[in-house]
Amino acid sequence: MTALLLATVLGCGTTMRPVEGTLPCEDTAVAISRRTFECTADRDLANARYDLFFEQYTCKTVDFETDVDAPWYDVIEDAPGDWFHCSWAVGELPCELVEEYGDDLDRWLSASPVCPYVIDGIGGGAE
Amino acid sequence: MIALLLMSILALTSSARAQGIEDCLNDDSYPLAGTSGYANGLDALRINAATYNATAFAERSIFPAAIEAMKADEKAGEDGDGGMLGATKQGPFSGWDPGGALVYEVNQTYGVARVPVWQYSPDCPAEYRVATRPMDLTSANLGAAGRYGRVGFFFSSAIVYGNLGEPARSQRIALGVVMPVVATYALATTPFSGNSQVIQGSTAWATDFIGGVSADLELVEVRAGYTASSGWYLSAGEQRIGLFGNTVARDGFSRFDQFAAGAKRVKWGELSDKGVGRSTLFARQVPMGEAEVDEGGERVTIADKLLTGHVRQDDIMGRFDIAFGYAFKPTTSVHDVEAAVHSRGFSDPGANPVYWRIAAGMVQLPTQHYYGLDGGTFLSVRGEVLAPLQIRDRHAADLAFTLMLNDEEQLAVFPFAYNAVTWRLNVTGRL
Numbered sequence: 001m002t003a004l005l006l007a008t009v010l011g012c013g014t015t016m017r018p019v020e021g022t023l024p025c026e027d028t029a030v031a032i033s034r035r036t037f038e039c040t041a042d043r044d045l046a047n048a049r050y051d052l053f054f055e056q057y058t059c060k061t062v063d064f065e066t067d068v069d070a071p072w073y074d075v076i077e078d079a080p081g082d083w084f085h086c087s088w089a090v091g092e093l094p095c096e097l098v099e100e101y102g103d104d105l106d107r108w109l110s111a112s113p114v115c116p117y118v119i120d121g122i123g124g125g126a127e
Numbered sequence: 128m129i130a131l132l133l134m135s136i137l138a139l140t141s142s143a144r145a146q147g148i149e150d151c152l153n154d155d156s157y158p159l160a161g162t163s164g165y166a167n168g169l170d171a172l173r174i175n176a177a178t179y180n181a182t183a184f185a186e187r188s189i190f191p192a193a194i195e196a197m198k199a200d201e202k203a204g205e206d207g208d209g210g211m212l213g214a215t216k217q218g219p220f221s222g223w224d225p226g227g228a229l230v231y232e233v234n235q236t237y238g239v240a241r242v243p244v245w246q247y248s249p250d251c252p253a254e255y256r257v258a259t260r261p262m263d264l265t266s267a268n269l270g271a272a273g274r275y276g277r278v279g280f281f282f283s284s285a286i287v288y289g290n291l292g293e294p295a296r297s298q299r300i301a302l303g304v305v306m307p308v309v310a311t312y313a314l315a316t317t318p319f320s321g322n323s324q325v326i327q328g329s330t331a332w333a334t335d336f337i338g339g340v341s342a343d344l345e346l347v348e349v350r351a352g353y354t355a356s357s358g359w360y361l362s363a364g365e366q367r368i369g370l371f372g373n374t375v376a377r378d379g380f381s382r383f384d385q386f387a388a389g390a391k392r393v394k395w396g397e398l399s400d401k402g403v404g405r406s407t408l409f410a411r412q413v414p415m416g417e418a419e420v421d422e423g424g425e426r427v428t429i430a431d432k433l434l435t436g437h438v439r440q441d442d443i444m445g446r447f448d449i450a451f452g453y454a455f456k457p458t459t460s461v462h463d464v465e466a467a468v469h470s471r472g473f474s475d476p477g478a479n480p481v482y483w484r485i486a487a488g489m490v491q492l493p494t495q496h497y498y499g500l501d502g503g504t505f506l507s508v509r510g511e512v513l514a515p516l517q518i519r520d521r522h523a524a525d526l527a528f529t530l531m532l533n534d535e536e537q538l539a540v541f542p543f544a545y546n547a548v549t550w551r552l553n554v555t556g557r558l
Contacts, residue, residue, distance in 0.1 A: 015296050016151065016258040019243050023162070027499070030163040034497040041420045041429050043457050043497070050496035064257040083257070084243070088161025095420075 018064075024083040024118040025059035031091035032108055039095035049103065056105060057121040086115040151255055155248035158291070159257070163499035167240040167543045168262045168289060169331065170498070177266075177287045177335035179385060179413060179540050182360055184232060184268040185283035185337060186373055186387070188553060190350075190364060192228035192525075193272035193281070196557035199523070200226040227273030232553040236537070237299070239264040239544040242291060260291040263299065264541070273558075277343040281350060284336035369393045371409075384414040384432060392441065392474075404442035405474075411435055412456075413539045415495075433539050435462045445471045448486070452535060458493045463535040465489075465507065476515045476525070484511040490535045498543050505545050507533040527553040 020026075029050050037046035062083055089112035093101075101107040109115040109122050116122050158165045238261040246255055265288040272281040337360045339352020347370075350362040354375060362373035372388035389409025399405055415431045434456035441448045446469060452462035465488030473482045486509040494502035514526040529551040531537065537549060 015261050015299050016255050017241070018254050019257045019259055023243065027161065027163045030496060030499045031161065031166075034163070034166060037431070037497040039420065041431065043431060043495070046497045047494055065253045084159050084161035086161075087163075091161060091166070 021061035021063055022059040024062055024087060024114075025057070027084060027087040028090055028109070028115065028119060029053040031087040032105065035091050035093055035098055039098040049105070052103060053105060056124075057119050060118050060120050062118060082114055083118065086112040086118055088112070089114075151246050151248065151251040151258075155251070156244045156246040156260075156291075159243045159245055162243040164240055164242040164259060164262075167498060168242045170240075170543070177285050177333040177356070180266050180268065180287060181283045181285035181335050181337050181354065182373065182375060182385070183536070184230075184270060184285060185272075185281065185360075186362070186371075188230045188232060188268075188555060189228060189270040189272045189281060189283055190362070192230055192555045192557055193226070193274065193279070194348075194364075194366070196226045196228045197274060199557065227271065227279070227558050229556045229558070230268070230270045230553065231555075232268040232551065234264075234266045234268075234549055234551045236264040236266075236541075236544060236547050236549040237261065238547040239289070239541055244291065261299070262289050262291055264289050264544075272341070274341065274343070279341040279343075280339070281341060281352065282336065282338050284334070286332060286334045288332040290331075369407075382429075385412060387411040389437075399442075402444040404440050404444070404448075407437070407439035407441065409437050411437065411539075415457075415539075415542060432456050433542075435539070442474055448484075450488070454491075454493070457495075460493065461491055463488060463490045463507065465509075465535075467509075469511075473511075473513065476513055480514060482513040482515075484513075485509070490533050490538055492538060492542055492545065495542060500543055500545075505533045505538075507531075507535060509534060523557045525553070525555040527551075527555075529553070 032053055033046045033050040036049050037043055040046070064083070086109065090108055093108065093111055106122055109119065158168065240262045241259040242262050243257060243259050245257055266285060267288075268283065268285050270281070270283040273279055335354060335356050337352040337354050339350055339360060341348055341350040346367070347363055347365045350360075350364075352360040352362075354360050358375045358377040359380070360373070360375050362371075364371045369390045369392050371391060372386070374383050374386035376383055387409055389407070391407040391409065392405040393407070394405055395403055412432050412434045415433050420429060433454065435452050435454050437450065437452045439448065439450040443449070448465075448467040448469065450463065450465040450467075452464075454460050454462040465486050467484055467486035469484035470479070470482045472479060473484050476482050486507075488507045489504050490507045491504045492500065492502050494500065508531070510530045512528045516524045516526065529549075531549045531551070533545060533547075534549060537547075538544060541547075
């Protein structure tokens with residue numbers, strides 16, 4: 001009986017949490033940092049590029065419940081995760097391009113047509 | 128018992144139904160590639176985690192248990208009952224003194240990472256169309272060590288299994304109890320499957336094992352083994368002072384990303400018995416992640432490393448432990464601080480039916496934006512219960528249960544698993 005009580009008390013509620021609408025943008029910053037680290041092994045540079053992202057850009061808020069029909073939806077056919085296509089594409093950049101783009105984050109964000117829909121300030125950040 | 132189980136299942140199912148989330152099924156969802164949570168979830172299953180798991184398990188559980196078994200056997204021999212298999216001490220096996228240990232352990236961690244998923248079932252509530260689910264991590268270990276005279280063998284296997292938690296918390300907890308049992312069966316196949324890493328949809332698993340030989344060189348016991356993930360495992364332990372060292376060598380002995388060395392449970396003569404306790408001092412390096420860099424036109428894999436130094440004083444006045452850890456890489460900072468109180472004899476159990484230990488402290492993690500981590504200081508809590516069982520003569524078994532929040536060693540391997548709760552069950556048999 002104790003086990004049942006414990007399971008019921010501990011078991012109430014759901015493990016799911018709705019995702020914040022800014023996550024597609026924030027995860028792009030993480031993807032830039034991660035890809036920098038994966039290609040350079042320089043953790044300081046990777047952390048610095050994350051900070052640089054938020055110095056140059058601000059995050060747009062996506063409404064996952066209503067933005068299904070947004071103009072950029074289905075950029076990739078049958079991929080409902082389009083909101084995260086920007087962070088995915090950035091995370092797939094070859095190391096040669098990571099080295100070439102360096103701190104020019106606008107060039108990083110040209111990897112996906114979705115980036116301007118989730119990130120504000122592209123085109124005005126890099127020198 | 129069966130009725131209780133049925134009632135629990137009914138209660139858990141109705142709980143999910145009441146929340147309207149019974150249609151948010153794992154089968155109707157998939158993790159979103161490109162998210163930091165998804166990347167962390169995959170990182171949680173990296174082979175180096177399974178390798179570290181197998182080596183840490185061997186050092187923490189298998190070797191000490193085997194040494195205890197040998198000591199018990201030697202003591203029995205001195206007492207005149209011939210030790211284990213005493214009958215074989217006549218004839219061709221004269222002088223051989225076999226002994227060993229068999230250890231089984233399961234760890235269940237709830238929430239090692241949170242993975243964003245797309246749930247496309249039209250019946251799943253819209254607010255959960257894009258939601259995060261926790262990734263739970265099961266690791267199961269099976270190991271053995273034995274010695275015949277001065278020569279011995281050891282085997283340590285690990286399977287790390289990750290899955291997205293069920294939508295209803297109750298189902299998730301129930302699955303967390305069942306999965307370690309299921310994973311145990313897979314352990315038996317690791318000598319044949321070797322190291323593997325399989326990802327199917329939102330679940331994944333990795334396996335690794337170490338097999339090797341040991342030799343007692345009087346002053347020191349040396350061990351050498353091969354990891355299925357293509358690395359050499361080298362270990363040495365000395366019993367009089369407590370010196371030890373171990374490492375995994377990769378790429379033709381050119382990479383030593385993982386090592387630990389120092390002295391553990393050093394006794395200060397009579398002072399230790401008068402309440403000073405025993406001292407432990409060691410350094411440990413754990414690979415945290417891998418990078419592929421260009422070196423002379425060739426892509427070379429190098430690992431990010433967490434290098435820490437640890438000082439412990441155990442059994443102060445027979446009841447208290449304190450521990451301090453300092454990180455040297457990737458950044459210099461205090462890594463962990465811990466204080467513990469335990470029942471008398473916890474470190475050397477024998478007479479009592481049950482022993483306990485409670486520890487609390489803090490763990491500090493560096494900023495690692497590339498894992499989506501801002502870093503910071505986290506509360507750590509650990510509770511342990513140990514029940515030694517004397518089965519027959521020298522044949523003994525220990526049952527140990529541990530509950531952990533932010534265990535510093537676990538966070539060293541899975542830095543993104545902060546505020547994750549882990550339970551561990553360890554069963555050790557000494558022959």
